[in-house]
Structure formats: structure tokens, C-alpha cells
Amino acid sequence: MILQKVNQPQDLKTLSQEELLQLAEELRSEIIRVCAQNGGHLASSLGAVELIVALHRVFDSPRDRLLFDVGHQAYAHKILTGRKDVIHTIRQEGGISGFTKVSESEHDAITVGHASTSLANALGMAMARDTLGQNYHVVGIIGDGALTGGMALAALNVIGERKPKLLMILNDNEMSISENVGALNRYFKEYQTKKWVQDTQKWGKQVLEGISPKLFNLVDRAKEAAKLMLHQENPFYAWGIRYVGPVDGHDLPGLIHILEQIKELDGPTLLHIVTQKGKGYGVAEEDPIYWHGPPGFNPENPTKVSKGYSWSAAFGDAVTELAYQEPRLFVITPAMREGSGLVRYSQTHPERYLDTGICEDVAATVAAGMALRGLKPVLAIYSTFMQRAFDQIVHDIAIENVPVVFAVDRAGIVGGDGATHNGVFDIAYLRTIPNVQIAAPKDALELRAMLKKALSLGAPIAIRYARDNVEKAPEGAWPEIEWGKWEVLKEGREAYILSFGKTLKYALEAAGDNPEVGVINARFIKPLDKGMLERLALEGYKLVTTEDHQRMGGFGSAVLEAFNELGLKPDIRVLGLPDRFFDHGSIPRMHHEAGIDAEAIRAALAEMGVGIKTATHRA
Numbered sequence: 001m002i003l004q005k006v007n008q009p010q011d012l013k014t015l016s017q018e019e020l021l022q023l024a025e026e027l028r029s030e031i032i033r034v035c036a037q038n039g040g041h042l043a044s045s046l047g048a049v050e051l052i053v054a055l056h057r058v059f060d061s062p063r064d065r066l067l068f069d070v071g072h073q074a075y076a077h078k079i080l081t082g083r084k085d086v087i088h089t090i091r092q093e094g095g096i097s098g099f100t101k102v103s104e105s106e107h108d109a110i111t112v113g114h115a116s117t118s119l120a121n122a123l124g125m126a127m128a129r130d131t132l133g134q135n136y137h138v139v140g141i142i143g144d145g146a147l148t149g150g151m152a153l154a155a156l157n158v159i160g161e162r163k164p165k166l167l168m169i170l171n172d173n174e175m176s177i178s179e180n181v182g183a184l185n186r187y188f189k190e191y192q193t194k195k196w197v198q199d200t201q202k203w204g205k206q207v208l209e210g211i212s213p214k215l216f217n218l219v220d221r222a223k224e225a226a227k228l229m230l231h232q233e234n235p236f237y238a239w240g241i242r243y244v245g246p247v248d249g250h251d252l253p254g255l256i257h258i259l260e261q262i263k264e265l266d267g268p269t270l271l272h273i274v275t276q277k278g279k280g281y282g283v284a285e286e287d288p289i290y291w292h293g294p295p296g297f298n299p300e301n302p303t304k305v306s307k308g309y310s311w312s313a314a315f316g317d318a319v320t321e322l323a324y325q326e327p328r329l330f331v332i333t334p335a336m337r338e339g340s341g342l343v344r345y346s347q348t349h350p351e352r353y354l355d356t357g358i359c360e361d362v363a364a365t366v367a368a369g370m371a372l373r374g375l376k377p378v379l380a381i382y383s384t385f386m387q388r389a390f391d392q393i394v395h396d397i398a399i400e401n402v403p404v405v406f407a408v409d410r411a412g413i414v415g416g417d418g419a420t421h422n423g424v425f426d427i428a429y430l431r432t433i434p435n436v437q438i439a440a441p442k443d444a445l446e447l448r449a450m451l452k453k454a455l456s457l458g459a460p461i462a463i464r465y466a467r468d469n470v471e472k473a474p475e476g477a478w479p480e481i482e483w484g485k486w487e488v489l490k491e492g493r494e495a496y497i498l499s500f501g502k503t504l505k506y507a508l509e510a511a512g513d514n515p516e517v518g519v520i521n522a523r524f525i526k527p528l529d530k531g532m533l534e535r536l537a538l539e540g541y542k543l544v545t546t547e548d549h550q551r552m553g554g555f556g557s558a559v560l561e562a563f564n565e566l567g568l569k570p571d572i573r574v575l576g577l578p579d580r581f582f583d584h585g586s587i588p589r590m591h592h593e594a595g596i597d598a599e600a601i602r603a604a605l606a607e608m609g610v611g612i613k614t615a616t617h618r619a
Ligand SMILES: Cc1ncc(C[n+]2csc(CCOP(=O)(O)OP(=O)(O)O)c2C)c(N)n1
Pocket: 044, 047, 069, 070, 072, 073, 113, 114, 115, 142, 143, 144, 145, 146, 147, 173, 175, 176, 177, 277, 334, 335, 336, 358, 359, 385, 388
């Protein structure tokens, strides 16, 4: 085992070529073993193994800064930088993060999880180095998917003008989570094919015939990597950035050679490498979409498992059916087709479906444009990624009350992805924007009711749901909903738990069959059911609010503000996430730690003396 001898990147410097090749294979096995155990970003990490070995062979981390975009492909980097003994804890509570994280290791140049940030960060670091008169290398590693993001493209624009010494590596596997999209992606596909045809002709071979563009002959391309290629006919050149490639990203000796050659070049250089997502693991090569981020599996017999019927699936089913009824409905996803439950919709309604790539800001403004010209856009978006579209929601949508419906998925704590991905700020930032309405359904049927109603209201409306499973609603069921009105699910004699979204199950559990405690499905935050709040306060009920969101600025805050406006002061406890970030771990454990689970609700009720002074309350 070569891996046993490698504890720090320095240990790679003395390995022979054969040992490096063996190391790459051992890293692959370790990545498969760990993902089988914990789940994780398998296919992307497998595809980046040779690149990461080559980078650590050629550069000197932590002095040289290696910035991985998204950070989900960096498992080999973690193993090679002193974390091989804890890699089995990845994504688990108390364990290491599934992404690079500055506070975890000096070798992790950025804390990341959202896409398209590496190049801007790399530019900043290169400029800091030059301004401070220092001397080290900065390397930004970005996938073809992440390159669809506006941040990455805007960073290239500045890089091309300022021209710092900076190496960028485009790790192109022609995949985002789904198939990659966009004109740049198409350009590179065509570019590679053309270049490959020329080279094959040059070498007198005809290997292209019968080979899918994805599976270029990697053996021949190894020869390619040994040469320094500078090409002038591509968008990077137009930007003033030196372009090298494309080269085979799995040819380890070739990669090391070319990195050594371009390492000291002045100014910005982009090395384009072509890799295969899932490389070296048959199932992941064949189906990189499923194996992008699978849950745990049996490594000897890797099979796909059903993750159950999710809120995303409930949304996807609802919107697919609705599209048959509403010809103006149009669904947009910023690169999250699978996660947002839109595979079926994209197949049944391809003409009213758009994957914008990883650019939530653009997706929001495209939706605005559609709505302004008569379509009924639904933007399916993860809560955490919607943070990227804040200004677009204010400026392009809310000011003129443009009717865009946001299907806000992964709301609340998300589990293994941790702090970068928790969707715990959306209520706070949406609530402050005039015209924007916010709702959360208690089940799939209510989601259908809300979605249908929202499309008829002519306003920007966010419908929020969690990363969780839900019972399937019957097809064809489209119940009416009284917009803005809460629902009493259980009567209480002394207190009510007001719950928004996912914490409703904790509220029901906490109330149990206790006659003193009632439960309200507080399914709208904007408009807030002030009528019900007023009645509850005037009738002297004690209140507990719960939500899977930051306590500051969230649902409970909205309730407190309403009581303040009404001039009422009920006995109330607000439960929500405290003012800190939550890392990766199991969702119920995080909820417990945050104090929003059934136990915390019962504790809050007990603190208010519920069940002790029942005689003073209404029978
Ligand atoms: C802002 C943002 N939107 C969406 C995502 C979800 N996401 C994570 S990885 C990924 C695909 C990235 O593709 P690429 O950069 O090509 O890396 P690969 O997985 O192919 O190695 C997406 C869409 C994200 N992390 N950040």
C-alpha cells in the first residue's frame, strides 16, 4: 500500500511514476469505500483523482494555494493532506466536511459548497500575493458545470484584464449534476471533437469512428498531454487568457509533465483537462447522475436505492400535472433537475422547461422576463442557492410585483452537506421584501393546493419545503386553499404551538394527546394570519412558535412583530435556530441541538407552566 506511506503532500515528491499510478488506484478504492459507508460526492471525486495527485506532486500545498470549486470533488485532496485517518468520518456529525473548509485544514484554501466561486477567490489571492510582494502559486480548479455560473465568467473577465500569474484548470467531464448545458459547453464539445479529428488525422489514425464524443480514446490522448499546446481560437484567448489543452485528465504522467511546463508561465493560464465523471468505477461511469451524490451503498454490489417519495418528487408530480392544465406554465431550474424532482417534467414538457446552468441569479431574472410577457414561470430552486438571487428577486421581480412562483426546496437543515447548504435564511430575507408572499405546506396535497393557487394570484410567491420525504398525494387532487389562513390541527385548552413547515411534525409529537396543548399549521408567513393571532392572544393562550430556520428574522420574529403592531403581549416562546452555523450531521440530531424538536417544544411549554395552571383557562 503506497497510501500507507503518504501522510502529507510532501510524501508524493519522492514516489516513482509506478508508485504514483498505484497511489491513484488506492485513492479510488478509498473514495469508493468511504462513499459506500457514508454516502457522498463519489463520481466527481473519482474523476479528479489523477488531477489531485498531479497537483500535489507538482505544487507545494499549503504554501501554494489549491482552490477547488464547489469542493465536492476534493476527497483525494483530503486524503493526501493529513486526513486519511479521519476520511471515514466525512459528512458525519463531528467528522470532516464533504467540501473543502478553511477551518478544517491549512491545505483547504477556501470554504466552499456553492459553485463558481473558485476563480474570483483565486484572483483575489493572486492579487494579494502580488500586492504584498510574495511568491507562491495560486491554482483555481473549476468544473465545466461550475463554469456556467456568472461569478466564474465575471471573474475571467477581470482576470483577463489584470493578468495576474494564475493557473486555472478546467476539469471538463461534460457533466454538471445532469448533462451540462450552455453555449460554452457546446463550444468545448465541438472544439474537442474538431481538435481530436485533426490530431487523429495527423497521426494517421481513424479512432474516432464509432466512439462516442464522451469516450475519446484516452490512451492516444496521453501523448497529447506530453506536449504544450497553446491555442488561439477559443473564448479564453479572446479574454486575454492563455489556453492550454485539451489534455487527458486521467493520464497522470502526462498531467504532471504539462503542469511542470506551465507552472512558471507568467500571467493567467487556463489548462483544459478532459475527464470522465465516475472514472474507474463502472456503475458511476455509466450513470454519473445517480452516482454524483449517492447515499451509502454496498461497494461489492453497488445498486441504486430508492430514497423514498420526497417533497421534490411531490412538487415535480404536481407541476407536471399542472402544466397540462395551464399552457402558460414554464418551469426553470438552475442546474438541479434531479434534485428538484423535474426529470419527468423535463421529459413531458420539454418545450416549457429550461435548465439555465448554475446561475440562480440569471434564472430568477429569466423568470421575471417570462412573467412580464405572459408566461407563468415556476422557478424550482434550493433555499441555499436562492441566496444568489436576492437582488434579482428584489429588483427584477418584487418591485413591480412580477408573478414568479418560487418552489423553494431543501428549506431548513439539510444534513450531510452542512453549513454551506442549510436553507435557513430564506424566510428572513424574503420576508423583508415588499410584495413577496411566503407559504409552507404541511403535506403533498397542500403543496398542490398552494402551487395552483399561487399561479393564479399574480404575485411573487415562495412555497417552501424541506429535504425530506412526504406521503404521495392522489393524482388529480387539486383542493382549494384559503390563502393566508392558518389551520387548527388540534384544539388546545391552554396553549398553542404555531408551526411553520417541517417542524409541524415535532409540534404534533410534542402536543400528543395532551388536551391543554393545541397545534396550528401556520402555513403562511406573508400574509400572516393576524386575525388568528389576535384571537389567540385576546383569549389568553400561551404560544410557542417553531420553525426550521434562523430564529432571527424568521417566522417567530414575524409573529412577535405582529403582536407588537397589534399592541398585544401574549406569553410566547420563539423556537428557531440560534445565531450560529450548523455543520454536517443527521437532521434530527441537528434539530435537537438547535432546540426545535419535540423535546424542546415540550420544554418550552413546561417553562411557561402549561398543564400546571389549567384552572385559570377556558374549559
Ligand atoms: C450556487 C450553486 N448552485 C448549485 C449547486 C449544486 N451543484 C453542486 S455540484 C454541481 C455540478 C457541478 O458540475 P461541475 O462543476 O462540472 O463538477 P463535476 O461534478 O462535474 O465534477 C451543482 C449544480 C451548487 N453547489 N452551488
